[in-house]
Amino acid sequence: MRDLPYGLIRVLDDGGDAVGPWNPNLSAEVLVAGLRAMLLTRAFDDRMFRLHRQGKTSFYMKSTGEEAIGAAQSMALDANDMSFPTYRMLSWLMAREYPLEDLVNQIFSNANDPLKGRQLPILYSARDYGFYSLSGNVGSRFGAAVGWAMASAFKHDTKIAIAHIGDGTTAEGDFHEALTFASVYRAPVILCVVNNQWAISTYSGFAGGESTTFAAKALAYGLPGLRIDGNDFLAVWAATEWAAERARTNNGATLIELFTYRAAAHSTSDDPGKYRPVDEAAHWPLGDPVERLRGHITRLGIWDDTKHEALIAGLDSTVRLAVKAGEAIGTLGKSKPSVKEMFEDVFATPDWRLIEQRRELGI
Amino acid sequence: MRDLPYGLIRVLDDGGDAVGPWNPNLSAEVLVAGLRAMLLTRAFDDRMFRLHRQGKTSFYMKSTGEEAIGAAQSMALDANDMSFPTYRMLSWLMAREYPLEDLVNQIFSNANDPLKGRQLPILYSARDYGFYSLSGNVGSRFGAAVGWAMASAFKHDTKIAIAHIGDGTTAEGDFHEALTFASVYRAPVILCVVNNQWAISTYSGFAGGESTTFAAKALAYGLPGLRIDGNDFLAVWAATEWAAERARTNNGATLIELFTYRAAAHSTSDDPGKYRPVDEAAHWPLGDPVERLRGHITRLGIWDDTKHEALIAGLDSTVRLAVKAGEAIGTLGKSKPSVKEMFEDVFATPDWRLIEQRRELGI
Amino acid sequence: MTQMNMIQALNSALDVLLTDDPDTLTFGQDVGYFGGVFRVTEGLQKKHGVTRCFDTPISEGGIVAAAIGMAAYGLRPIVEIQFADYILPAYDQLVSEAARLRYRSGGQFWAPMTVRAPYGGGIFGGQTHSQSPEAIFAHITGLKTVIPSNPYDAKGLLIAAVEDDDPVIFLEPKRIYNGPFDGRQNQSLRTWANEATAEVPEGRFTVPLGKAAVVREGREATVLAYGTMVHVAAAGINDSGVNAELIDLRSIVPLDIDTIIASVRKTGRCVILHEASRFGGFGGELSALVQERCFHHLRAPIERVAGWDTPYPHAFEWDYFPGPTRLADALRRAMEA
Amino acid sequence: MTQMNMIQALNSALDVLLTDDPDTLTFGQDVGYFGGVFRVTEGLQKKHGVTRCFDTPISEGGIVAAAIGMAAYGLRPIVEIQFADYILPAYDQLVSEAARLRYRSGGQFWAPMTVRAPYGGGIFGGQTHSQSPEAIFAHITGLKTVIPSNPYDAKGLLIAAVEDDDPVIFLEPKRIYNGPFDGRQNQSLRTWANEATAEVPEGRFTVPLGKAAVVREGREATVLAYGTMVHVAAAGINDSGVNAELIDLRSIVPLDIDTIIASVRKTGRCVILHEASRFGGFGGELSALVQERCFHHLRAPIERVAGWDTPYPHAFEWDYFPGPTRLADALRRAMEA
Numbered sequence A, B: 001m002r003d004l005p006y007g008l009i010r011v012l013d014d015g016g017d018a019v020g021p022w023n024p025n026l027s028a029e030v031l032v033a034g035l036r037a038m039l040l041t042r043a044f045d046d047r048m049f050r051l052h053r054q055g056k057t058s059f060y061m062k063s064t065g066e067e068a069i070g071a072a073q074s075m076a077l078d079a080n081d082m083s084f085p086t087y088r089m090l091s092w093l094m095a096r097e098y099p100l101e102d103l104v105n106q107i108f109s110n111a112n113d114p115l116k117g118r119q120l121p122i123l124y125s126a127r128d129y130g131f132y133s134l135s136g137n138v139g140s141r142f143g144a145a146v147g148w149a150m151a152s153a154f155k156h157d158t159k160i161a162i163a164h165i166g167d168g169t170t171a172e173g174d175f176h177e178a179l180t181f182a183s184v185y186r187a188p189v190i191l192c193v194v195n196n197q198w199a200i201s202t203y204s205g206f207a208g209g210e211s212t213t214f215a216a217k218a219l220a221y222g223l224p225g226l227r228i229d230g231n232d233f234l235a236v237w238a239a240t241e242w243a244a245e246r247a248r249t250n251n252g253a254t255l256i257e258l259f260t261y262r263a264a265a266h267s268t269s270d271d272p273g274k275y276r277p278v279d280e281a282a283h284w285p286l287g288d289p290v291e292r293l294r295g296h297i298t299r300l301g302i303w304d305d306t307k308h309e310a311l312i313a314g315l316d317s318t319v320r321l322a323v324k325a326g327e328a329i330g331t332l333g334k335s336k337p338s339v340k341e342m343f344e345d346v347f348a349t350p351d352w353r354l355i356e357q358r359r360e361l362g363i
Numbered sequence C, D: 001m002t003q004m005n006m007i008q009a010l011n012s013a014l015d016v017l018l019t020d021d022p023d024t025l026t027f028g029q030d031v032g033y034f035g036g037v038f039r040v041t042e043g044l045q046k047k048h049g050v051t052r053c054f055d056t057p058i059s060e061g062g063i064v065a066a067a068i069g070m071a072a073y074g075l076r077p078i079v080e081i082q083f084a085d086y087i088l089p090a091y092d093q094l095v096s097e098a099a100r101l102r103y104r105s106g107g108q109f110w111a112p113m114t115v116r117a118p119y120g121g122g123i124f125g126g127q128t129h130s131q132s133p134e135a136i137f138a139h140i141t142g143l144k145t146v147i148p149s150n151p152y153d154a155k156g157l158l159i160a161a162v163e164d165d166d167p168v169i170f171l172e173p174k175r176i177y178n179g180p181f182d183g184r185q186n187q188s189l190r191t192w193a194n195e196a197t198a199e200v201p202e203g204r205f206t207v208p209l210g211k212a213a214v215v216r217e218g219r220e221a222t223v224l225a226y227g228t229m230v231h232v233a234a235a236g237i238n239d240s241g242v243n244a245e246l247i248d249l250r251s252i253v254p255l256d257i258d259t260i261i262a263s264v265r266k267t268g269r270c271v272i273l274h275e276a277s278r279f280g281g282f283g284g285e286l287s288a289l290v291q292e293r294c295f296h297h298l299r300a301p302i303e304r305v306a307g308w309d310t311p312y313p314h315a316f317e318w319d320y321f322p323g324p325t326r327l328a329d330a331l332r333r334a335m336e337a
Ligand SMILES: Cc1ncc(C[n+]2csc(CCOP(=O)(O)OP(=O)(O)O)c2C)c(N)n1
Pocket: A086, A088, A136, A137, A138, A139, A165, A166, A167, A168, A169, A170, A194, A196, A198, A199, A200, A262, A266, D029, D058, D082, D086, D089
């Protein structure tokens, strides 16, 4: 167990074959569904980024290059498990077929925004899809995932929790506290570091990534640490399954480092040309997760270029339709939920301050 | 380096001989001075505990069983190095001959309290003795030690910092943040976990100590982690020297776990009989640090029972004299610094609020 | 009814909660096997088992984060922070996560949790065992803050806090755990025995959050206080000779504005008493609210009697502590204004 | 003199500080190579070297802890927290360590450090890029809190903050980094060009902490504001038709009580404007102080115009933001009272 965190677990080799002991042996159906989720994520991201340029939303963040992670994990885990995501886990929702219109409505902060206008675009919350409420603060939900998992164990429930944190964010105290609790209470939780090499403008060395691997942080807690090729849908699936099995059989938590690369800008506010070579993504040795899975299923004979193009075209028009529907309701500033919503959900029941203030605002 | 944290480095064997590669080969003089500092710490602790029973102070904490740590480290490091201690590092001050009367005056919170009545007993501050200001919050100075060390490096200074944290307190986020900074900036700092097995009523397992060693937490940061017999004056010395050399030659930080046992109650407010066998200390396999060093120098032929008894008697009367002097000034509630001191040092210069309030209090 | 001191009353509340609701659990540093450094959880692990009452790592952030996750799952965790001074490492969790969860998730998730912490001074605890941080919670939208002043309220308010569907900070004035304290530190210690408010039902009952108590009626001035200061205020009112009404706020969020306003409109004078430093303290909010709503009824400036704007100073505890004399002076000043 | 926007003015202050004093250094997330997400540290690493201006891990607690250690050593660190919303993980370090170090050590150690953080709303940043946490610092004994409202002050106050021997929280209203903003979000964006306060000396100068500015003299009412709200207040005063005096506090600790009191005694009316939620906000302290010291001069209730007691709501930014209309209404109410 002590050497595990220093390797790199892969299933898809450079030629696109699934090899080695970690091969999860997925069905053709599952593989295609995974590819679909990843492609949908990418299509959606691209479209939204463009809509931001047009002023239709206040903010956007892409997960380009990291789509395998959410997709594989979302599919590998059970519907009732709970994910405590980062803002780059959209493919989790895509794999679970979260309605695109709801995404769009939140991104436009319009009258049908499922979060009622209170939260930034992309900081989703989707309880029924096993997706815990996101917030702008990075890292601060890592410990809640452990508590949620402890609660599940407390109730003799079989649900487990999975949480994500960026490589840069592992430097927060939250990371350590969550792992300590996970270890001490043997919580049924999978704790994932998405090491996409960058934290806005700083490379992973500023989180200690040059001194050792992120998976090796597991050793500090006596937990297994797996270092996974995060651009390999099959490896991500296999590692997640392994950790889920461990958690569900009450053997405790696992730390998984997902080694990947943030191919796009940090967010719509960022200009990565200022701090890294613009072609770095193209030279990323572990490739593009979409192309790798596509190559694999093509090699398996269940996929070809025609199908691929058709799928992309279909997804593009799905996205287009959702955007249209959202635009019909309204884009940023053109439509918004009732201002009453500003005063709701501060508490379960508003106190006199909120009631008075709502009246003061004349609504 | 990856296996280091799982061993236990010792120099003094069970027979009292100094053996193995870590033997620091100290002079007779140094060994006796070390024994003196430890015995003085113990004599002082015992006396103060009794004075607390008599109501002469509000609070006290002993370091019984852990005296080798502060004594050896204080002596092994340079006068200008800075220690960021826990409340169980009195032997650091004893080894550096901090005036006993100043200790007593603070413990009595009397008119000559060097901290001007503002701080609890035992939460010392002694800048000139390389002893950073203590506070009741555990853990929250661990990161400052790293910053201090970074500042020293920034100034091309040769001073290094050393910091201590209890086994229980390693669970705080501060621990992780300090180690991350120490690793990323290669700070010239020695970070020590004093693993005395207990955190008030909980054993070290509640900080993850059952899942791995505290030294192994170094692996999370790519730092060397040494696990040391903390009741072995020579081993503590040697490890500290090793880490200091590493820091001073700009090779970065070291994490040292000092494996020891909290032989006394947590504090004057505690009753360990409620949560652990009362004779656990007597059965502690690594013995009493005082007796082990005494045995060693006796074996070396430079010490005997007569000398030992004489030293203890001498130290007792030294302590007694210091207490007398402190009592002459006044014990808790019988004497205190000028109330003006309440309003000083909030800022470098008091603002109108403090000036007005001092006036309001009529002083 | 039984005589209980505040520790026993809190312990009884926890016992009732653990007994009645299998989704409650309580944890914190030294709260399990040992029963808590102030003994509030004594016997609960033995009675309810190690999964219902347990020890934690020394990690306030981790404790609160775990509680949030549990609460989001559907449990009702009750955590203890050993001293309110040590709640600060969990401040981000409380503010950015617990307080905001319901709002930001559009009501999908919420965190019905209670954070207990012994607080306040008067026990020679020095800087880091004496602070009163209520103001930094009162300002946070989405948090409730409760401060009992006697055993009956302590039990009833704690049960109400746990029943509440929002996160509640429950600050326990440690100086009055074992007996009321009126700020006269030279007098012999009192216990709760024979105090009316120490008659506490053994079973379940609640004291609602947001309902102040008029501890003593009066015509000439209103004194607003909470926690230990309720007792200090009573003593100060006596000393002053002023016929003052004393209001124990019991919870500062939600705040019982109606009771406060009705009283000040009646008396025309108001003195606010709290132990925390004055500047930026909760007294400022109270003063502003009273001034805004009773401006034309005020016959004298509203005064704040509070800790000085210094850290809590060990040896000067009784110079710092806002005792009955300072309150009495303020009341007399108000009468002369 | 050069025309500078607030970002340039802050950058210039840092440049001057790094040039003049070898013991200053500046660091934070993305502040080194990249120059900061708001570009305040742009070019500084290139000019002053990587040991004087550098990037850090994402760990606000670690950043502040390191700064405290450096300051205790004898340096003058200036750290950036990327958004004031993210200062909370460092709150314990700021309160329990930085603010208390000088006091508790009997003056042996102290922490002359400055913590910069972009703060406030108005940029559609949603809950966690818009908050105004000044109240939770103002209450802490041992901390100073500074909030500039224009480029000239930003530079002069930042240099003064770094020269100060105590820890200073320096909150930068990000809405006015690039131009003044009066709260009328529908009007076209203004820049600092041609504003008098954007004429900033290139060299070293200070604006002292604790000295408010009377931005506009008036007879009928006093408006207290800071940061972005100074511009909103100016617009609201204009709209109201009230001859109001506008005071820019510039630092809330130390607070320029004399200027405030003199003004309210003259005008007899006072409206306080801040962006943070009202309840428990700094406006409560201001209201209390004014009431205590000007009671007999007040002709109308002191009012507070502030953010509502909700988290900062993304889509409702302009419903939440206390704009000129709300201020004007309050001023008119004050005149009619
Ligand atoms: C507590 C906190 N500190 C700082 C930030 C500002 N911030 C937003 S994203 C980010 C970088 C995160 O990097 P990483 O964890 O590697 O995640 P990635 O963006 O690469 O997915 C930072 C510093 C924040 N949102 N929250």
